[in-house]
Amino acid sequence: MAAPPTQPLQIRVDTSTSEPCVQLGGSLTIEDVDPLLKGLMASLPGLTDLEAVDLDLSLLQKVDGAGVAALLDSIAKWDTSGISVRFRGVDASLQRVLNLYSDRLAGKGSPRPAQPEGVFHRIGLFAVQSMTGIRDAFDFLGHCAVALPGILTHPRTFPWRDLPLLLQRVGGGGLGIVALTNLLIGMIVAFVGVLQLQRFGAQHFVTDMIAIGHIRELGPLITAIIISGRTGAGFAAELGTMKVSEEVDALRSMGFDPFRWLVLPRLTTLLIALPLLTLVGDYVGILGGMIASLPMLDMNMDAYLEATARAITMKQFLLGWIKTIPFAVAIALLSCAQGLATSGGAEAVGERTTRAVVLSIFAVILLDSMHAMVYAMLQI
Amino acid sequence: MNQEPYIRVKDLSVGWDGQAILSHLSFAVRRGSCFAILGGSGAGKSTVMRFLIGLEVPMAGTIDIRGLGSPSDLDGKPGFGVMFQAGALFGSRSLFENLALPLRAWTDLSEASIRLLVQAKLDLVDLGAFADYLPEEISGGMNKRAAIARALVLEPDLLFLDEPSAGLDPITSVELDDLIRNLTRELGITVVLVSHELPSILSIADDCILLDKESEGIIARGDPRELQRESRIPMVHDFFNRSSGSTSQHRTIAQEDSPMHEQPDREPTGPEDES
Ligand SMILES: Nc1ncnc2c1ncn2[C@@H]1O[C@H](COP(=O)(O)OP(=O)(O)OP(=O)(O)O)[C@@H](O)[C@H]1O
Ligand SMILES: [Mg+2]
Numbered sequence: 283m284a285a286p287p288t289q290p291l292q293i294r295v296d297t298s299t300s301e302p303c304v305q306l307g308g309s310l311t312i313e314d315v316d317p318l319l320k321g322l323m324a325s326l327p328g329l330t331d332l333e334a335v336d337l338d339l340s341l342l343q344k345v346d347g348a349g350v351a352a353l354l355d356s357i358a359k360w361d362t363s364g365i366s367v368r369f370r371g372v373d374a375s376l377q378r379v380l381n382l383y384s385d386r387l388a389g390k391g392s393p394r395p396a397q398p399e400g401v402f403h404r405i406g407l408f409a410v411q412s413m414t415g416i417r418d419a420f421d422f423l424g425h426c427a428v429a430l431p432g433i434l435t436h437p438r439t440f441p442w443r444d445l446p447l448l449l450q451r452v453g454g455g456g457l458g459i460v461a462l463t464n465l466l467i468g469m470i471v472a473f474v475g476v477l478q479l480q481r482f483g484a485q486h487f488v489t490d491m492i493a494i495g496h497i498r499e500l501g502p503l504i505t506a507i508i509i510s511g512r513t514g515a516g517f518a519a520e521l522g523t524m525k526v527s528e529e530v531d532a533l534r535s536m537g538f539d540p541f542r543w544l545v546l547p548r549l550t551t552l553l554i555a556l557p558l559l560t561l562v563g564d565y566v567g568i569l570g571g572m573i574a575s576l577p578m579l580d581m582n583m584d585a586y587l588e589a590t591a592r593a594i595t596m597k598q599f600l601l602g603w604i605k606t607i608p609f610a611v612a613i614a615l616l617s618c619a620q621g622l623a624t625s626g627g628a629e630a631v632g633e634r635t636t637r638a639v640v641l642s643i644f645a646v647i648l649l650d651s652m653h654a655m656v657y658a659m660l661q662i
Numbered sequence: 663m664n665q666e667p668y669i670r671v672k673d674l675s676v677g678w679d680g681q682a683i684l685s686h687l688s689f690a691v692r693r694g695s696c697f698a699i700l701g702g703s704g705a706g707k708s709t710v711m712r713f714l715i716g717l718e719v720p721m722a723g724t725i726d727i728r729g730l731g732s733p734s735d736l737d738g739k740p741g742f743g744v745m746f747q748a749g750a751l752f753g754s755r756s757l758f759e760n761l762a763l764p765l766r767a768w769t770d771l772s773e774a775s776i777r778l779l780v781q782a783k784l785d786l787v788d789l790g791a792f793a794d795y796l797p798e799e800i801s802g803g804m805n806k807r808a809a810i811a812r813a814l815v816l817e818p819d820l821l822f823l824d825e826p827s828a829g830l831d832p833i834t835s836v837e838l839d840d841l842i843r844n845l846t847r848e849l850g851i852t853v854v855l856v857s858h859e860l861p862s863i864l865s866i867a868d869d870c871i872l873l874d875k876e877s878e879g880i881i882a883r884g885d886p887r888e889l890q891r892e893s894r895i896p897m898v899h900d901f902f903n904r905s906s907g908s909t910s911q912h913r914t915i916a917q918e919d920s921p922m923h924e925q926p927d928r929e930p931t932g933p934e935d936e937s
Contacts, residue, residue: 436738436767438766438767438768439767523753524752524753527748527750527753528746528747528748528750529750529751529752529753531712531717531746531750532744532746532750532751532752533752534717535715535717535740535742535744536740536744536763536764536767537738537739537740537764537767537768538763538767
């Protein structure tokens with residue numbers, strides 16, 4: 283047998299008698315929350331002079347938690363405007379639902395402090411955050427420095443066993459993308475170079491341009507940027523996840539310094555892998571340049587290779603290669619620092635990872651331009 | 663059981679981001695006893711534990727373990743075993759590796775002995791067959807048990823356990839209680855336990871403190887069985903005699919006489935003989 287259909291919510295306000303009364307009928311469920319709030323709001327002006335009002339719920343046919351919560355919220359508003367409410371027609375089961383919500387309404391406990399708004403607030407906040415950011419960075423460097431000698435006193439809290447795996451992940455795993463990117467960049471430079479130099483009849487110098495340009499600038503730079511995105515993100519996400527799942531705390535509680543156990547091996551790995559990857563990048567970049575430019579030049583391969591070999595001097599090579607050391611330090615420390623600074627949940631890990639990549643790439647470019655300036659000043 | 667305090671906490675304030683959530687905590691843990699930190703969800707039990715094991719620097723007050731001062735220097739062989747609330751096993755390592763890690767770092771044992779000891783500890787928590795599993799490949803309760811095994815692997819004489827039996831089925835949970843009781847009674851290990859599983863507290867804890875968020879401190883202390891029988895403070899009574907009756911009434915009453923007789927320097931009394 284089908285239950286009789288529930289009527290929609292009805293609100294009846296009667297203030298004419300000596301006992302003013304608000305009567306609710308029909309259904310009071312999640313769908314009726316909006317009509318209820320609107321209806322009660324509309325009835326409020328008529329009630330303002332009153333001290334007390336009866337709330338008759340005897341005609342309600344169906345209620346749920348949402349409806350009751352909305353009702354209690356409205357009553358709380360009446361309360362603050364000085365109208366006391368007497369419930370009528372509340373049966374036992376409705377009373378239980380009312381109790382369930384009335385105990386918990388009006389958010390017990392302290393609300394989260396509001397986030398500051400406004401331009402000046404934000405500027406101030408930014409200033410404070412940058413200052414603490416700088417302080418945190420030095421803090422982090424200090425921790426690393428302190429953790430370093432511990433390798434001698436507690437050699438087994440450095441993960442020697444993990445190093446090969448890390449190297450394989452960073453170096454071996456990054457090889458393909460580093461090679462491909464350098465190849466393409468080499469080709470792009472060659473195309474542009476040949477066409478531009480042709481205008482002056484100097485297209486044969488493209489070998490010098492490609493070789494020196496790549497080993498001194500583009501090879502180290504492109505490789506470091508790729509590794510920032512690949513390995514820097516990996517480090518930050520891995521350490522960030524360990525941080526939020528309390529694995530870092532567990533490490534600390536077991537006497538493992540997180541800097542020695544997590545940061546130093548990653549730094550070591552990058553210090554080994556980045557120079558090696560850069561070697562590959564240099565080589566492949568020049569190869570790409572040759573592939574692109576050779577068909578456009580009236581030169582055979584032997585002559586091209588000879589010209590390239592003449593252009594590459596030990597000095598030029600080292601001026602480029604030496605930069606991989608500061609690049610590796612910057613990428614490893616920045617991304618590990620971001621990872622370990624993570625607090626919160628999955629979203630925080632993503633945020634920190636993004637920041638790690640952005641900071642690493644920016645640091646690499648900044649360091650590269652500083653090198654370029656110093657080289658220019660020294661005229662080398 | 664020895665009467666000398668093993669951990670002594672004086673006027674400790676704990677909190678986050680410079681904001682204290684609990685202050686003026688004072689208590690002492692006797693050697694070889696099982697000490698429970700109780701309180702509702704969000705009361706700050708895990709936070710207190712983080713400070714006790716030296717992960718955070720006290721905002722005020724002092725913590726003294728074994729008369730050696732605060733545990734803030736964690737670099738070196740750990741003086742205690744810790745089980746975190748969520749287990750905190752190393753996700754990229756098998757259970758065996760998780761347990762072997764501290765053994766490799768802090769003992770000179772051969773690989774064969776390490777294998778044996780790890781297996782023994784995994785057997786202790788019924789996970790002998792799962793040594794080669796990754797934490798993500800076993801259930802949440804199994805993760806907790808593995809974390810307890812890891813906390814025990816260096817044979818510490820002090821153990822911090824954050825809700826070891828929460829989320830376990832009743833049978834496993836009782837077995838775990840037996841294990842913890844045996845650790846204290848037979849091996850003399852001091853256990854500091856965070857919990858809100860009433861049956862397990864009543865069966866294993868010698869002593870306890872009850873934390874409360876609203877009064878930001880300790881609202882009851884002593885033998886949990888005694889507190890259950892005798893406490894007249896409504897909130898404490900409620901906690902130990904969880905009836906389904908309305909707690910809201912009690913809550914308002916409790917708030918009025920809330921800063922209850924705190925006795926910071928009170929030496930905990932010996933446990934009542936269970937009967
Ligand atoms: N990492 C954190 N950063 C900031 N505040 C935190 C952090 N962890 C916990 N808190 C705050 O500290 C308070 C106590 O949390 P805590 O985890 O200690 O509670 P608990 O008693 O262990 O609760 P439960 O029984 O649910 O585990 C909470 O109100 C929470 O907001
Ligand atoms: Mg907790």
